[in-house]
Amino acid sequence: MRAAIGTENRTLTTLDHSALELSEIRHMTDAALDEFLDRKSLTAASHQMLELVETLRGFLSSGGKRIRPVMCLCGWYAAGGKETPRPVVKAAASLELFHACALIHDDVMDNSDARRGRLTLHRLLAERHRRRDPPGNAERFGTNAAILLGDLALAWSDEMFHTAGLSPAQVQAALPMLDAMRSEVMFGQYLDLLGTGRPTGDVGEALMASRFKTAKYTVERPLHIGAALAGSGPAIRDALTAYALPVGEAFQLRDDLLGVFGDSRQTGKPVDDDLREGKCTVLMALAVARADAAQLRVLRSLVGCSDLDAEEADAIRDVLVSTGARSVVDQMITSRCRRALGVLDRAPFPLPATNALRRLAHSASVRTS
């Protein structure tokens, strides 16, 4: 059952500071997560507890870009952090455990079948339960065990953070950012829930949701946490925010486009789930706001239908294109990335950090998965 997280199981090494290789950061993150879960395996009170640990390890090893740990370490370097001390890597990696909770619960809430091209965790747990033929309803077991495992990942992210070996001053500086991150993402998710169902043309609400659930959660706060660990002041923090919010919004806008126009073989998510859910994305809000009467009828009658077929999904896509919503979103992504790159031109960050952030901004605008 034991499978190391990441393709290579490297031990923690220090980064070559002149290069700031993002793939190296990902390896360090995975090694730290493996080490944390190894300790949990060793101290497991019984085979059932071991099963929980290894299920979580399996989920973490099934993929993911480690974007929050990467941002956290970029924040560390941006604020002048030297080398990459193990405690800082562990603190950064703890964000991935928090994110595991967010993803696992998100999949339960969306009732999704697939993530990263594999079964979602609640489906996997249901399947495993069914094969064992124990008592009870397998679907329900899967959902409930996934809720619990998400809670455990949340509690463990906190444990991983505060057992990382940071100095009291580092903990003191980073905790308010971590607290803000956790509240903000829950709030963003709540806004998302409130908007889900029938499409509305409220672009402002959709942007606010994307700002909280993605821009602040995925980019701004991880950068702030890393910078706080390096002892940064408000000037660095403000520059990071000025970069983070446009990049994070671009990231979510690209995600919204991929959810509707992307190739599910690349995204790893089922086709058209966003349309069936009736997710109130900026893309959809723009289409509703710009639609004529006939286009509006298509959106109102089809978006949010749980039994949407391929032809109906195509009809929605036609409206997203013909209203110009798709190209407006494309322009929004481009202008946000440009704004973020402009911030980097003036930002007081060391060059390796600036270069890494530049690459990340670029990947937000062009990614396909």
Place this chain on the structure above:
Amino acid sequence: MRAAIGTENRTLTTLDHSALELSEIRHMTDAALDEFLDRKSLTAASHQMLELVETLRGFLSSGGKRIRPVMCLCGWYAAGGKETPRPVVKAAASLELFHACALIHDDVMDNSDARRGRLTLHRLLAERHRRRDPPGNAERFGTNAAILLGDLALAWSDEMFHTAGLSPAQVQAALPMLDAMRSEVMFGQYLDLLGTGRPTGDVGEALMASRFKTAKYTVERPLHIGAALAGSGPAIRDALTAYALPVGEAFQLRDDLLGVFGDSRQTGKPVDDDLREGKCTVLMALAVARADAAQLRVLRSLVGCSDLDAEEADAIRDVLVSTGARSVVDQMITSRCRRALGVLDRAPFPLPATNALRRLAHSASVRTS
């Protein structure tokens, strides 16, 4: 919407150390929770965030015995803590926020309609959503918003703990206990899930689940946290464990009896839900283990049926009585309480703490709600 937690909205005061009034501890806990949520209200980014805060306040103010904060403060006094400093009260109260997560998610997992004689949180949220006539499916909204609000309560319990104003030494001493508590309860809940469905006669598994999900979570670890805050050593901690495990098991065994034989007007929970769920309690495992062929047929065919009617529930109850399972559980409660009281006779705790723990052990054995 704003409703203060608890029936009286007192400010934090120091306890009269000679008396150790449990009701006073509950008032202090509620005041600390109110104060924390007041700060969250004041800093809410929008009316939707405010809504989340006040929904959580409403849930907390709907009742509950505050048993974990009470145990935490008993641990503090047992280990020689003087007065009741505000940071210690806040740390104790943070356990109630964690427990809010556990209850909210538990009700989602059990698909329960009522708690404390009111709608469960996911039902309340669904109802509210339905009245507003927004887009989407109200039931699903309720479930998903409750999952999120549970996550938020978990994150905030941690925030409340680390912003309580404890000294670094106190934080250092208490965090391992808090970490253990969080992992243990998730593990206990997972054992519970694994056993739910068809009844089995595995009394050992049922006892292990009750030990993790209740005895350690509700009694032992809160006592340890309070004692750690007071700077206790291993002797005090071991004495607390010797008291806590039997009391906690008695507490869960009483809960199992109330779930089947209790008066739902007093318990606030719907009648016969435990039987419909097929909860694998010690009571049920004992009945299965002691049943003859005819009794076993009754249990196997009825326990875990979601459409169980009153007559069928009575048939199960008859078997629980006629196999002697009910009276064995009663004896187990009595012997565990006696064991815990015996520990108190020899324990090195100050008298007010010993007296409070004695009262708590007694209430575990005789409570009706």
